[in-house]
Amino acid sequence: MSATSTPPRTPEKGSATTTRTYADSARPLPLRLLLTRDAAVLGLLVAVVSYSVVAIPNFDSQLTIYFLVLDIAPILLIALPMTLVIVTGEIDLSVASIVAVTSVLFGVLTREGAPIALAAVLAVLAGALAGAVNGLLVTKLGLPSLAVTIGTLALYRGVAVGLLGTTAITDWPDTWTDAVTATFGESQIPVIVVPLAVAAALFGLLLHLTSFGRGLFAIGLSSESARFSGVDVERTKLVAFVLTGLVSGIAGVYFTLRYGSSRGDNATGLELQVIAAVLLGGVSIFGGRGAIPGVLGGVLLIGVIGSALRLDGQSANVIQIVTGVLLIASVVSAALLGWVSRRVRRRPPTAAEAAPPAVPTAGGM
Amino acid sequence: MTTLAPEPAPATKPPAARPQSRLASLLKARETGILLALVAFLAVTTAINPRFVFSTDGFRDLFLTPSILVVLAVGQAMVIITRNVDLSVGSILGLTAYLAGRLFLDTGLPILVVVLLAVLAGAVLGLVNGMLVAFARVPALVITLGTLYVYRGIYLQWAGSDRINASDIPDGLLSFGTSSLLGIPQLAIVSFVVLAVAAYWMRTSRGGRELYAIGSDPAAATLYGLKDKQRILTAFAASGALAGLAGILYVARYGTISSGVGFGIELEAVGAAVIGGVAIFGGSGTVVGAAIGAYLLTSIDRGLPILGIPDFWQRAVVGLLILGAIVLDKVLAERQHKKLLAERHRS
Numbered sequence: 072m073s074a075t076s077t078p079p080r081t082p083e084k085g086s087a088t089t090t091r092t093y094a095d096s097a098r099p100l101p102l103r104l105l106l107t108r109d110a111a112v113l114g115l116l117v118a119v120v121s122y123s124v125v126a127i128p129n130f131d132s133q134l135t136i137y138f139l140v141l142d143i144a145p146i147l148l149i150a151l152p153m154t155l156v157i158v159t160g161e162i163d164l165s166v167a168s169i170v171a172v173t174s175v176l177f178g179v180l181t182r183e184g185a186p187i188a189l190a191a192v193l194a195v196l197a198g199a200l201a202g203a204v205n206g207l208l209v210t211k212l213g214l215p216s217l218a219v220t221i222g223t224l225a226l227y228r229g230v231a232v233g234l235l236g237t238t239a240i241t242d243w244p245d246t247w248t249d250a251v252t253a254t255f256g257e258s259q260i261p262v263i264v265v266p267l268a269v270a271a272a273l274f275g276l277l278l279h280l281t282s283f284g285r286g287l288f289a290i291g292l293s294s295e296s297a298r299f300s301g302v303d304v305e306r307t308k309l310v311a312f313v314l315t316g317l318v319s320g321i322a323g324v325y326f327t328l329r330y331g332s333s334r335g336d337n338a339t340g341l342e343l344q345v346i347a348a349v350l351l352g353g354v355s356i357f358g359g360r361g362a363i364p365g366v367l368g369g370v371l372l373i374g375v376i377g378s379a380l381r382l383d384g385q386s387a388n389v390i391q392i393v394t395g396v397l398l399i400a401s402v403v404s405a406a407l408l409g410w411v412s413r414r415v416r417r418r419p420p421t422a423a424e425a426a427p428p429a430v431p432t433a434g435g436m
Numbered sequence: 437m438t439t440l441a442p443e444p445a446p447a448t449k450p451p452a453a454r455p456q457s458r459l460a461s462l463l464k465a466r467e468t469g470i471l472l473a474l475v476a477f478l479a480v481t482t483a484i485n486p487r488f489v490f491s492t493d494g495f496r497d498l499f500l501t502p503s504i505l506v507v508l509a510v511g512q513a514m515v516i517i518t519r520n521v522d523l524s525v526g527s528i529l530g531l532t533a534y535l536a537g538r539l540f541l542d543t544g545l546p547i548l549v550v551v552l553l554a555v556l557a558g559a560v561l562g563l564v565n566g567m568l569v570a571f572a573r574v575p576a577l578v579i580t581l582g583t584l585y586v587y588r589g590i591y592l593q594w595a596g597s598d599r600i601n602a603s604d605i606p607d608g609l610l611s612f613g614t615s616s617l618l619g620i621p622q623l624a625i626v627s628f629v630v631l632a633v634a635a636y637w638m639r640t641s642r643g644g645r646e647l648y649a650i651g652s653d654p655a656a657a658t659l660y661g662l663k664d665k666q667r668i669l670t671a672f673a674a675s676g677a678l679a680g681l682a683g684i685l686y687v688a689r690y691g692t693i694s695s696g697v698g699f700g701i702e703l704e705a706v707g708a709a710v711i712g713g714v715a716i717f718g719g720s721g722t723v724v725g726a727a728i729g730a731y732l733l734t735s736i737d738r739g740l741p742i743l744g745i746p747d748f749w750q751r752a753v754v755g756l757l758i759l760g761a762i763v764l765d766k767v768l769a770e771r772q773h774k775k776l777l778a779e780r781h782r783s
Binding site for chain 2: 162208212213214215217218219221222223224225226227228229230232233236237335339343346347350356357386387388389390391392393394395396398399402403405406407
């Protein structure tokens with residue numbers, strides 16, 4: 072957490088270990104595409120999937136895919152905007168609480184007679200509002216996002232539990248709950264893969280192909296220099312937090328309909344799974360680095376490992392252990408690789424090594 | 437967030453200024469504010485329902501209920517002061533509580549040995565966190581999020597659907613958990629001792645001061661030649677050991693160890709420290725403040741129904757308190773910053 076969102080007063084974040092540069096353009100394109108954290112995650116994903124298909128009975132059945140998609144949908148949805156937030160060097164721990172509060176609000180509004188569609192829209196807007204509160208506290212007051220969102224984690228969860236107590240709202244019309252779990256025709260492919268894919272594409276475009284997205288990376292690398300190069304740091308961060316709230320609201324509505332239940336303790340602990348998936352996908356917790364394809368790989372990896380272990384008869388506890396070990400391994404391995412490559416570079420170049428175009432980039436040293 | 441915030445007497449005072457009197461610095465301390473808030477809350481709830489404090493049970497619960505959280509908050513404060521965080525304490529608490537229960541059930545070890553083993557196990561788990569953080573130079577948030585999963589997974593896998601009941605726990609420990617000495621519950625006395633030792637160490641010892649130095653500017657601390665890795669290891673091991681002790685306190689207090697033990701308590705511990713004025717970016721705050729924060733959290737938990745607020749809203753109030761505390765810290769830090777600037781201009 073240390074350097075994540077240190078107030079911008081300190082010019083250099085941490086020590087030399089956090090020095091980073093943009094992708095090394097000196098190397099040929101195929102190498103640049105292959106030797107990334109994204110590629111590593113996706114490769115690991117392919118390995119796990121192929122192993123599971125061969126070794127675990129029923130893993131390749133359509134039903135497995137059906138439940139896999141339905142289960143990871145909320146994690147996948149929230150991981151997208153969470154990537155934007157973490158790329159700026161901030162964090163949002165309150166997402167699961169926003170899911171719960173929007174789920175409860177959706178339920179309460181429907182119970183009070185609002186049309187379901189209207190209730191859903193209002194709940195999603197409430198999610199955006201909750202994200203805006205986070206964002207304003209972080210940008211306008213300059214508070215650390217870690218502390219702010221620990222506070223709003225408790226606050227939003229408290230409102231959710233306060234509104235419904237231990238009761239649940241469970242009478243949802245079948246047309247709505249069926250719509251969420253519907254499949255394409257006779258197959259077992261759930262219809263929600265379409266909106267999920269659209270959301271992933273939209274966030275991929277936003278992060279990687281717009282000036283807003285470049286601004287996010289610039290802020291994560293150095294918010295001071297981002298400001299001097301014309302990025303509206305506060306507005307950009309605020310938008311990232313509002314998007315996170317909005318998408319958490321959508322996930323809240325989905326969660327409610329998927330399980331047909333609106334409860335105050337819905338989605339407890341989901342924030343940890345989302346953050347684990349994002350970091351596993353190669354997004355740097357220090358900000359400034361990460362990509363949507365890697366994040367999708369991280370989410371799928373967690374989902375696939377979970378369903379493979381479950382089909383293999385392992386308990387949910389083993390899945391927890393594996394998730395935790397993966398999370399630690401993903402960050403420790405990055406640190407280890409960085410250490411090794413620095414060691415290698417620091418070695419005085421021999422005549423043979425100095426000749427080829429090694430690493431003569433501007434900031435790489 | 438440098439050390440500016442609530443340190444009572446800044447070391448860099450111009451010689452002209454008179455040293456602050458002890459009373460003035462005590463009144464200005466960040467801890468005083470939170471203590472006043474606690475007293476005010478207790479006063480209001482007691483005015484509405486005198487039994488809240490002035491009955492045997494009320495008085496006992498006033499000290500007994502917070503003791504576990506106080507122990508956790510003290511450890512958490514030590515870690516946060518080094519600009520790290522330990523999210524795994526809830527899982528360590530659960531794991532050590534179950535370990536203690538298993539040892540009672542399967543071996544005939546004396547209570548004291550089991551207690552020591554549980555604390556030691558907590559320290560080892562904390563040391564694992566510390567080593568990953570100190571040597572891999574990875575943010576503690578990520579590492580301890582990972583070990584939160586791992587430790588909890590190990591605990592649940594080990595425990596399965598087993599559940600340890602009060603009848604399996606030696607009577608000596610259970611009666612320790614419920615009895616009082618001079619009207620003060622013994623568990624609370626344990627938490628006071630922990631608090632006093634930690635507060636003394638943090639305030640006076642070289643190691644304690646170095647924790648503050650590392651938290652307020654890690655790079656400067658390294659350049660200055662402080663043994664930062666060793667100190668961070670110490671802080672995490674202390675946090676783990678205290679979580680282990682909290683696990684024992686849990687066994688003594690409740691007797692039953694089921695799968696939910698310690699779930700989510702890590703955020704309460706962080707919340708208590710933040711409410712008590714421990715800055716999340718390290719370098720300032722005290723363990724005493726964190727302990728008062730823990731008292732405030734648990735008292736609010738118990739007191740809300742008396743104020744006519746259903747206790748379902750407890751977490752919302754806790755959230756508002758955390759937000760209020762960090763806003764207040766920010767305001768205080770900025771005011772201090774301006775004051776120091778003004779002083780520099782004058783000289």
